[in-house]
Amino acid sequence: MIWEVFRQEKTGRYHTHCGNVHAPDREMAKQFAAIQHGRRKPTNSLWVVPREEIGEIDSEDVAFGGTTDKSYRWATAYNTTGTDASEVVESEDEQATAERQRGDD
């Protein structure tokens, strides 16, 4: 049985997928995950999820979008004058990063 493993580095961060383990039950899956995915990188918590419990929908099933030009919904599309509030700058940076990564995955 295959269990997908999600690792969280620090408390409050997101659990992100990091690999999988083969194990007969949840207890063993947790132990294997701790050994295989929690020893080299800083880890606060791990989730193990049976692969068959994961629902998937892919680009053959549905047109996901994200290909139309929607520049009007990005902060980067608007030129304003003067210093922006730090949180607005931060949001704009996050959006610019997301825009750059579009099509990378």
Next chain:
Amino acid sequence: MDLETAKERAGPREFSPADDLPEEYRKAATRMIEFHANSEIMGAYLERPFIRQAPSIDRKLAFSAKVQDEIGHGQLLYRAAESLGVKTREEMLDDLANGDGKFLNCFHYPMEDWVETPMIAFFVDGAAMRRQATLRRTSWEPYAHAMDKVCFEEGFHVKHGEDILAELMSGSKKEQRMTQEAFEEWWPRIIQFFGPTDDKSTHHDFAASVGLKQQSNDQLRNAFLDQYIPKARKYGLEIPDEPRIRERDDGTYEVAEDDLDWDEFFTIAKNDYEPGLDQINGRKAAQEAVQWVRDTIEGDASAAGGHAPQAAD
């Protein structure tokens, strides 16, 4: 976990649904997040008419995207609130419809003219973002996660609002005058966004002691004025004489609180302000008009049977 332990442990993103938290914490967090969620929804309804009234296709697209975002923020926040186990999403939405749900003062006022849009989309959203950025360090983890996504999207709202303001303030004399008038009308309400002064705030101390709230009303109001007074001036807006605002030697601001209409503020806070009731009932009517959509999605096809489909507006 008892309350003392919760106060000791309180830190950014410290508590999750896996923790057994004291009732006082769960109730205070529910109150705070439900208010925030309701405000997102009511703000979206206030701005929705301007999808139709937008003066250009670009503005229409952006306003439509923004309103969609705000409704999404409301949904994220109801989710963060219901994970506390005090109230369900349905209970919170019902309370909002029947006039028991509380929300931000600014969204109780009607908005009628296009020149008013930057008052919400730039100043109120800018104020909200100042506050929300601090809430990424709140102790209730699902709330902090919601803030991550909200702050990611909100930068577009603020900059789009600022772009409208820039356009209006470099437009005709009439546009500039009307924008200034709208600013004068909204300015005191915008300052009241942050609530009463610290010495009169009833919920702050507890929320701060368990890490829910990161900054006091006064700190946030100062941080807002510090950033947005120069912005307003840059676009040629004149700051009204009242409420009196004094800049201290250290660059922070002091607002003469007595110049603000606190009777109106607390009438609004109790959902007793007449124009605000129109906002509440307007949303209720829209919610009921599209009940057939929810029924259809939930698979109860017969429920939509006898009714002719309606549009929400």
